[in-house]
Amino acid sequence: MTGFALDGFDLNAFVAATLAEDLGPDGCDVTSEAVIPADAIFDGIMDARDPVTLAGLPIAVAFFRALDPDVEIEQLRQDGDQVAAGTDILRIRGRARAMLTAERSALNTVQHLSGIATMTRAYVDAIDGTGATLLDTRKTIPGLRRLEKYATRMGGATNHRMGLWDAAMIKDNHVAVAGSVEEAVRRAVEAGVERIIVEVDRIDQIEPALAAGATHLLLDNMDAAMLRQAVGLVDGRVPTEASGGVTLDTIRAKASTGVTYISVGRLTQSAPAADIGLDFAYA
Numbered sequence: 241m242t243g244f245a246l247d248g249f250d251l252n253a254f255v256a257a258t259l260a261e262d263l264g265p266d267g268c269d270v271t272s273e274a275v276i277p278a279d280a281i282f283d284g285i286m287d288a289r290d291p292v293t294l295a296g297l298p299i300a301v302a303f304f305r306a307l308d309p310d311v312e313i314e315q316l317r318q319d320g321d322q323v324a325a326g327t328d329i330l331r332i333r334g335r336a337r338a339m340l341t342a343e344r345s346a347l348n349t350v351q352h353l354s355g356i357a358t359m360t361r362a363y364v365d366a367i368d369g370t371g372a373t374l375l376d377t378r379k380t381i382p383g384l385r386r387l388e389k390y391a392t393r394m395g396g397a398t399n400h401r402m403g404l405w406d407a408a409m410i411k412d413n414h415v416a417v418a419g420s421v422e423e424a425v426r427r428a429v430e431a432g433v434e435r436i437i438v439e440v441d442r443i444d445q446i447e448p449a450l451a452a453g454a455t456h457l458l459l460d461n462m463d464a465a466m467l468r469q470a471v472g473l474v475d476g477r478v479p480t481e482a483s484g485g486v487t488l489d490t491i492r493a494k495a496s497t498g499v500t501y502i503s504v505g506r507l508t509q510s511a512p513a514a515d516i517g518l519d520f521a522y523a
Contacts (some may be wrong), residue, residue, distance in 0.1 A: 249390075255302050259307070262341075262345055272341055278337065281333065281334070281336060282333070282335075282340070284339060284519065285331055286350070286517070287516070288324070288329060288354075289326070289516065290514065291358075292357075293321070293354065293361040293394060294318070294322075294329060294357065295391040296319065296353035296354060296387070296391065297315055297330060300350045301313055301315065301330070303349070304334060304342045308338035308339065310335075311338070313331070313333075314331040316329050349387075350514075352391075352513055354391070354516060355512050355513045355514040356391035356392060358514055360391070360397045364395060371498075372495035372499055373398050374396070375399070375503040376398075376503070377503050377504070378403065379505040386402075388508045400503055406435070407437055410438045410439060420448070422448045422449070425449055425452035429452065435456065436453060436455045436456070437458055440458070440459060440470075441461055443470060455478055455479075456481065457478055457479070459471075459483065462484075464493040464496070467497040471499055479500040481499060482499045486502055
């Protein structure tokens with residue numbers, strides 16, 4: 241369909257499943273088939289109605305091509321571009337019924353992913369010059385993690401672990417069941433886990449976690465003063481990550497404490513859809 245490739249993501253299957261959801265058991269767009277002549281051709285322009293950072297355009301292209309392999313498409317902008325309100329980003333010319341049937345699926349995807357990229361860019365810009373790196377989290381819509389984490393990269397963030405398989409993250413409930421931070425980390429080390437991220441919310445948990453073998457400390461719900469103290473105590477022995485209660489109002493102060501990373505769940509959990517539209521006109 242398109243040259244877009246994303247590790248662990250099947251574009252063709254995603255497009256097919258999304259269209260099937262919209263077309264229902266009969267595979268029919270009753271509106272387009274009822275009111276649009278079979279030979280009608282539509283030209284269309286996709287544009288940004290607000291300033292946005294783009295993500296998902298190649299996927300939109302795949303939706304249109306799935307229903308009209310002969311569609312003419314001119315992609316005017318690229319994923320990761322920051323564009324002003326009123327910017328044209330995609331031009332299409334194809335069979336009208338197919339374009340109108342694919343329209344909502346294409347727009348939903350681009351609006352959602354560009355919304356994530358746009359919010360991410362705002363957070364990245366807010367910590368510019370501090371030396372801290374913005375991370376996303378696993379707070380994603382089920383089934384869309386690969387796409388949503390792709391969108392955060394388009395906004396300038398770095399991906400945290402992709403799932404439960406690529407690093408251990410020992411959080412408060414793990415500690416509660418294991419009995420202590422030291423015991424939880426010890427067990428992860430004995431299991432041969434290489435990346436062991438440990439969540440701590442108190443200063444007195446730092447040394448035990450490091451002594452037991454933590455390779456990364458997640459400093460949870462600490463204010464800037466406490467973060468600075470924690471970073472000083474760690475003294476570069478492992479990367480540090482500020483997490484919890486991070487907003488655009490608080491992120492720069494936390495990033496300025498010397499932490500290696502700041503993770504923000506709202507990037508994928510709460511980003512509003514970008515205002516992107518698709519307007520058609522008869523050729």
